[in-house]
Amino acid sequence: MNVVYSSPFVPPEWIAAHGARPERIRPESGAATRSMAPVAGMCPYARAMIGEVLASHDGEVAVFTTTCDQMRRAAGWVALEAPAPVFLFNVPATHATPAARLYLDELHRLGRFLARLGGSEPSRDKLAAVSESYDDRRRQLRDALGILAPREASEVIAECDRNERPRLQGACCSLPHGIPVAVIGGPLMRGDARVFDWIEEAGGAVVLDGTESGARTLPTPFDRRRLRDDPVLEIVDAYFGRIPDAFRRPDDALVAWLRRELAASGARALIIWRYVWCDLWAAFAARAGELAGLPVLDLDVSGDEGADRRTANRLQAFLEVLR
Amino acid sequence: MNLPPERISMEELDLLCERRRASGASLPAYVGPLRRHVAEGDRRLLRLQYDASPAAMRLWSFLLTEEERLHAARAAGVKIVGTMKDLGTVPVLAYALPNVVAFYPDGAWWTPCLMELSDGLFRIAQLLGFGEAFCPVRAMLGAFVNRAHFPIPDLLTCSAGAVCDDFSAIAQCVESLGHPILWWEIPHRRPPEPDETAVELPGGFSAPASQVAFVRSELDRVRSALEVLAGAPLGASELAAGVAQANRVRRSLAELRRLAYTTEACPMPALEMLIAEMLAIHFCSDQAETIRVLADLTEEVRRRVKEKHGVLAEDAARVFWVNPVADLRVMNLLEDCGGRLAGTEFLFSHALDPIPEDLPPMEALARMALADPMVGPSTDRAARIVRDARAFRAEAVLVSRIPGASHCALEGAVIARVVREELAIPVVEMEVPPVADSMMPTLRSQLEALVETVLERRKR
Numbered sequence: 096m097n098v099v100y101s102s103p104f105v106p107p108e109w110i111a112a113h114g115a116r117p118e119r120i121r122p123e124s125g126a127a128t129r130s131m132a133p134v135a136g137m138c139p140y141a142r143a144m145i146g147e148v149l150a151s152h153d154g155e156v157a158v159f160t161t162t163c164d165q166m167r168r169a170a171g172w173v174a175l176e177a178p179a180p181v182f183l184f185n186v187p188a189t190h191a192t193p194a195a196r197l198y199l200d201e202l203h204r205l206g207r208f209l210a211r212l213g214g215s216e217p218s219r220d221k222l223a224a225v226s227e228s229y230d231d232r233r234r235q236l237r238d239a240l241g242i243l244a245p246r247e248a249s250e251v252i253a254e255c256d257r258n259e260r261p262r263l264q265g266a267c268c269s270l271p272h273g274i275p276v277a278v279i280g281g282p283l284m285r286g287d288a289r290v291f292d293w294i295e296e297a298g299g300a301v302v303l304d305g306t307e308s309g310a311r312t313l314p315t316p317f318d319r320r321r322l323r324d325d326p327v328l329e330i331v332d333a334y335f336g337r338i339p340d341a342f343r344r345p346d347d348a349l350v351a352w353l354r355r356e357l358a359a360s361g362a363r364a365l366i367i368w369r370y371v372w373c374d375l376w377a378a379f380a381a382r383a384g385e386l387a388g389l390p391v392l393d394l395d396v397s398g399d400e401g402a403d404r405r406t407a408n409r410l411q412a413f414l415e416v417l418r
Numbered sequence: 419m420n421l422p423p424e425r426i427s428m429e430e431l432d433l434l435c436e437r438r439r440a441s442g443a444s445l446p447a448y449v450g451p452l453r454r455h456v457a458e459g460d461r462r463l464l465r466l467q468y469d470a471s472p473a474a475m476r477l478w479s480f481l482l483t484e485e486e487r488l489h490a491a492r493a494a495g496v497k498i499v500g501t502m503k504d505l506g507t508v509p510v511l512a513y514a515l516p517n518v519v520a521f522y523p524d525g526a527w528w529t530p531c532l533m534e535l536s537d538g539l540f541r542i543a544q545l546l547g548f549g550e551a552f553c554p555v556r557a558m559l560g561a562f563v564n565r566a567h568f569p570i571p572d573l574l575t576c577s578a579g580a581v582c583d584d585f586s587a588i589a590q591c592v593e594s595l596g597h598p599i600l601w602w603e604i605p606h607r608r609p610p611e612p613d614e615t616a617v618e619l620p621g622g623f624s625a626p627a628s629q630v631a632f633v634r635s636e637l638d639r640v641r642s643a644l645e646v647l648a649g650a651p652l653g654a655s656e657l658a659a660g661v662a663q664a665n666r667v668r669r670s671l672a673e674l675r676r677l678a679y680t681t682e683a684c685p686m687p688a689l690e691m692l693i694a695e696m697l698a699i700h701f702c703s704d705q706a707e708t709i710r711v712l713a714d715l716t717e718e719v720r721r722r723v724k725e726k727h728g729v730l731a732e733d734a735a736r737v738f739w740v741n742p743v744a745d746l747r748v749m750n751l752l753e754d755c756g757g758r759l760a761g762t763e764f765l766f767s768h769a770l771d772p773i774p775e776d777l778p779p780m781e782a783l784a785r786m787a788l789a790d791p792m793v794g795p796s797t798d799r800a801a802r803i804v805r806d807a808r809a810f811r812a813e814a815v816l817v818s819r820i821p822g823a824s825h826c827a828l829e830g831a832v833i834a835r836v837v838r839e840e841l842a843i844p845v846v847e848m849e850v851p852p853v854a855d856s857m858m859p860t861l862r863s864q865l866e867a868l869v870e871t872v873l874e875r876r877k878r
Contacts, residue, residue: 136819136827161606164583164824171795172828175835188578188586189603193635197605200628204611344578344601346590374552374824378587381547382594 096213099151100158101144101282102166103312103338104186106330107258108229109202112217113209115156119256121308122147123285124398132172138372139398141165143284148173148181156212158205160184162342163375182208186335188344198335199327222326230317236261240310245291245301249283249308256308273298274417275361279305279353279383280368280376284398290368290406297411298418303360306368311352312338341375349379350386357387364390364417366410371395390417425467425687425729425753428452435475443472446707448486449479460532462853467750469690469729473711473718480702480711481693484521485568487703491519492569497647500571502558503585504604506699506769507787508575511641513705514660515648522700523568523592524585526561527554531745531852538564540852546591553584553823554744554852562592573647574599575640580606580793583824600643602636604787605629607794619789620771622805623798634784641780657779663705665772670712671698672770675762677719679810683728684758685719689749691759692742698769735872736760738812740803740833741820745854748818748861755865756873761810763803767791796829800836807841813872815841816865819849844871 096115107117126146127139134142144166148157157179159170170183185201187194210216217225236255240248254261276299278290283306291301305311314333322329339348357365365387369376380393392413396406426434432451439445452463460482468474492498499520501508512520529537531554539560543549546563548556561567576589578601593599607625610616615627645652674694678686694715701708722728730753738761743749752758768789774782791799807815815837817830834845848864851857 133827133831136822136824138827161580164581165827167580167606168796168825168828168832171797171832174795175797175832183606183608185580185605185608187603187605189601191603191639193632194603197603197632207611207613342583342586344576344586344590345593345599372551372824372827374583374587377551378548378591382591 096209097152097155098158098209099148099155100160102158102160102162102184102186103307103314103340104160104162104334105158105184106202106314106334107256108222108226109205109330110158110209111229112222112225113206113214114217115209115214116258118258120147121253121256121283121285121287125400126150127398130172131176132169136372138163138165138370139396140282140284140370140373141169143398145169145173145176148179149177151179156180156182156209158182158184160186162186162340163373165372180208180212188342190343190348195331195335199331202327202331219326223323226317226322226326226330227319230322232261233313234316237310237313245294245304246288248310249288249291249304252308252310253288273300274363274414275300275302276364276366276414276417277301277303277305277357277360277362278309278366278368279303279311280307280366280380280394281370281373282307283368287396290410293407293410294366294414297407297414299364299410299414302362303356305353305356307340311356312340314338341379346379353383353386357389362389364392364413366392366394366413368394368396371397424470425750426470427467428456428463430470431468431475431478434470434472435479438472438475446476446479448483449476452478452482455482459536461534461536462532462746465747466689467687469687471718473714474690476714477690477693477711480704480707481696484525484702488519488521488569491703497573498569498571499644499647500568500574501700502574502576502589502599503581504575504577504787505766505790507577507637507783507790508640509700510660510664510773510783510786511637511644511652511657513663513701514656515644515650515652517650518644518648519703520700521568521571521703523558523561523571523574524555525700526558526567527744527852528746529561529567530554530557534853537566548588548591551822552588553582553820555585556588559588559591559595562595562597570597573643575643576601577604577787579603582792584822600640602640603632604636604790604793605632607788607790607798617785619785620773621767621789621802623789623794623802625785625788630781630784630788633787634780637780637783637787654779657783658775661773661775661779661782665775666709667698667701667705667712668770668772670709670716671695672772674712674716674719675770677716677723679759679761681723681728683722683726683732684730684734685722685728686715687729687749688739688752688759689746690715691762692746692749692764695762695764695770696742699766730758731756733873734758735869736811736813737868737872738762738803738807738810738815739764740815740817741765741826743818743850744820744852745850748850748854751858751861752816752865755862756869757865760812761806763791763799763806765792767802767806792825796832797836799829800833803833804837804840807837807843812841812843813875814844814846814868816868817845817847819847821849821851844868844875
């Protein structure tokens with residue numbers, strides 16, 4: 096059983112421990128046309144995700160999350176259109192203890208859902224062992240990220256997300272030179288990692304990938320002792336408790352992460368990667384300049400064919416101003 | 419005074435007001451000519467048509483003097499709670515306390531319409547980065563910045579989780595401007611699974627008992643904050659009394675809606691019905707007066723029903739309206755085009771359904787909060803619309819899109835699909851901006867086409 100999803104708040108080790116194959120995907124922008132969803136006012140990423148799931152094969156299961164309004168409603172759209180099982184994972188926006196308990200309950204509910212579809216409920220030891228293997232893989236990934244060029248790093252993360260063994264062998268330091276910039280924001284679609292090349296071509300160097308598809312949304316490394324004692328709680332803490340994002344209320348954790356990582360990266364400017372109609376990142380972009388104390392490019396992307404040139408031009412203009 | 423029912427201009431309504439006062443009728447102090455609000459900038463009032471009744475005059479005066487009441491409350495030392503997004507739940511808690519009033523800063527979304535954009539609220543929001551891609555509720559940001567409308571509340575609450583992204587993002591900006599918010603979680607309502615205990619919610623939806631318990635615990639956090647603010651306990655007896663009082667408003671509205679939406683000769687225009695329904699959310703900062711205003715309006719409607727006096731042509735197309743309009747004038751336009759309201763779902767059916775009084779109050783309020791049509795699947799909301807449209811014998815459904823609102827993109831399509839499948843009646847979606855003057859010809863064409871379709875279908 097293949098379980099496709101796109102949110103970083105869905106722990107793949109949880110799915111794997113339940114006997115399924117987790118696959119965090121980056122939808123292809125062209126898939127949006129298959130969604131049959133309205134275009135006006137609709138997030139291109141959500142449309143593309145709907146299209147990907149509707150085109151999925153027999154035996155595939157989709158997991159959506161409530162981390163944004165449009166993806167929450169996309170799950171309902173898919174449920175209307177497709178016979179494939181869809182699970183809507185309720186990720187609370189608030190941080191208080193009751194919210195963490197709700198996230199934990201949702202993990203268990205996902206587990207029962209998978210069990211009903213042929214999966215199996217893991218023992219504590221099995222869950223801990225599977226989680227350790229994922230944690231190991233992420234550790235290798237983190238080690239490699241520091242020596243990979245931004246685009247390669249993003250693609251390696253995507254391979255890891257797809258549950259493929261990432262091509263880390265032979266990775267060598269090929270860090271770009273240029274004006275150091277940070278990119279933060281929403282998720283990338285398939286092939287969107289080329290935006291890092293465009294930034295380099297325009298004279299920039301991405302020193303921080305804080306998109307939803309980047310290292311920002313990796314869970315924190317597991318505490319192995321706690322993992323063995325109570326793997327579920329450790330997963331809750333590493334994912335729900337630690338991943339900073341724009342949908343959280345308040346969004347203090349994202350603000351703190353941004354300030355810390357910008358200072359560490361030495362970025363001289365900030366690029367916000369967001370889709371048109373994405374209110375959460377558009378709103379964050381509005382505050383980002385003041386929060387970061389840096390020049391900001393609010394890069395709204397539509398995912399349309401032909402829009403790439405506009406995106407590249409905007410990046411070029413922004414970097415020219417920074418020179 | 420028995421006036422023939424009709425729709426009249428603001429000048430005519432003001433004349434009616436002056437005659438009432440001159441006749442020695444006892445009127446609440448806030449009732450007065452609407453031109454005083456035009457003088458303060460509410461220019462849209464000049465372009466609206468009103469129901470010709472003292473009850474409507476009182477309704478409008480009550481609505482338009484809310485900010486004055488809030489400022490008077492502040493001056494009198496009353497604690498002010500700004501409740502955001504939940505549309506109907508937290509005010510029930512707040513009004514159960516002495517010396518506390520609650521209002522929705524969200525209500526500022528109608529200010530740009532009323533002031534025909536002269537308020538500058540959108541401009542301030544734009545300067546803060548919230549342009550037209552966001553729902554008109556962004557006007558709230560401007561009101562927090564210029565402080566020219568509502569007083570800054572002593573306590574701000576906002577539901578988070580299964581809410582519109584626009585609102586959540588705008589509220590986050592409000593907090594970043596230095597207004598701390600008590601965020602409480604409202605989870606996405608889902609159907610109970612086979613192994614879960616199901617709880618029936620007001621309005622007919624159901625949810626797992628675990629979700630109700632969670633919301634109850636979140637509302638307990640709100641209750642605690644309110645107790646601290648008021649310096650008074652909010653125990654079960656106070657809450658039960660608060661729920662009973664809120665239900666008086668809801669019962670009154672239920673009767674008003676039943677009469678207005680089912681009587682053959684439409685006894686109350688759409689615009690006044692929209693305003694009346696809105697009172698259920700927050701009581702316009704005076705719960706007791708809300709009850710009296712609604713009683714007046716219901717009495718007027720009863721009289722018209724008894725005398726078979728309608729305000730519109732008897733063959734008006736019966737339209738079920740989904741979502742509130744950002745431009746109030748469009749409610750008049752529906753009637754100008756030959757339509758009438760036959761049911762509504764203005765995003766807050768949970769604020770209209772009676773709150774269970776046979777349950778512990780916090781349990782009842784948690785169930786009510788989870789019954790919010792916006793926190794569940796769009797198919798749930800569509801099912802409720804189907805049920806109500808059927809009950810009100812609607813001949814068409816109109817989904818009024820809110821510009822920029824995150825929920826509107828997919829939700830309208832889901833509602834349209836379900837309504838067509840279940841009721842086989844026409845459905846139209848149209849987007850209404852806060853000041854729709856430039857779009858009036860287009861909106862008129864859409865509405866006329868809808869009415870014509872309905873009238874044509876009657877011949878079959």
